[in-house]
Amino acid sequence: DTEVTQTPKHLVMGMTNKKSLKCEQHMGHRAMYWYKQKAKKPPELMFVYSYEKLSINESVPSRFSPECPNSSLLNLHLHALQPEDSALYLCASSQIPRTQPQHFGDGTRLSIL
Amino acid sequence: AQRVTQPEKLLSVFKGAPVELKCNYSYSGSPELFWYVQYSRQRLQLLLRHISRESIKGFTADLNKGETSFHLKKPFAQEEDSAMYYCALRRETSGSRLTFGEGTQLTVNP
Numbered sequence: 001d002t003e004v005t006q007t008p009k010h011l012v013m014g015m016t017n018k019k020s021l022k023c024e025q026h027m028g029h030r031a032m033y034w035y036k037q038k039a040k041k042p043p044e045l046m047f048v049y050s051y052e053k054l055s056i057n058e059s060v061p062s063r064f065s066p067e068c069p070n071s072s073l074l075n076l077h078l079h080a081l082q083p084e085d086s087a088l089y090l091c092a093s094s095q096i097p098r099t100q101p102q103h104f105g106d107g108t109r110l111s112i113l
Numbered sequence: 114a115q116r117v118t119q120p121e122k123l124l125s126v127f128k129g130a131p132v133e134l135k136c137n138y139s140y141s142g143s144p145e146l147f148w149y150v151q152y153s154r155q156r157l158q159l160l161l162r163h164i165s166r167e168s169i170k171g172f173t174a175d176l177n178k179g180e181t182s183f184h185l186k187k188p189f190a191q192e193e194d195s196a197m198y199y200c201a202l203r204r205e206t207s208g209s210r211l212t213f214g215e216g217t218q219l220t221v222n223p
Contacts, residue, residue, distance in 0.1 A: 004156075040197075040216070040218075041216070042199050042213030042214065042215060043199075043213060045210060045211070048210075056210065090156075090157065101159045101162060102211070104158070106155070106156045107156065
């Protein structure tokens, strides 16, 4: 399995909802990432997990809460999001050392009403 | 701070013509450079990394430290090359953090 799988593919939620994005990989990668990508823009790094521990938080608002329950799974918990949070959320993984190339998932397209 | 510049947001060529997507960077250390490609409705994929010095899908890119450039080239463009191309830089000290350029949308016309 050489893929990063993200679910759901699409998500529409209200500003008061709580939802979670999921990411899974079975390549044995021990670094996992969350990115946010707006239309026609490059991905912006949000979080990095290394050996299931949060190593980078790019000053992301607390309404985004990442979680890495094991080496294959990465979640992004969402609560009280704003309309400007509507975007494509990408998960990626890489081997350690993290100098290895990152493999990206298809993303979850999130719309906030 | 490091920066990656892709001067062309849009680039249009005809099938069979040569294509060059420009990428310039500013960083005083020893960076690692990548090209990522995103086809319509597909995931972001690694196309090339400078340390591999390989050709993928007919594309090549050479790191020119003197000109701080990492341009992507292909001698004969194909319609299936139409996609968004991102140049990215990783500092030797930043571990995993990638800095992306704004991207170039390449359209190859029949």
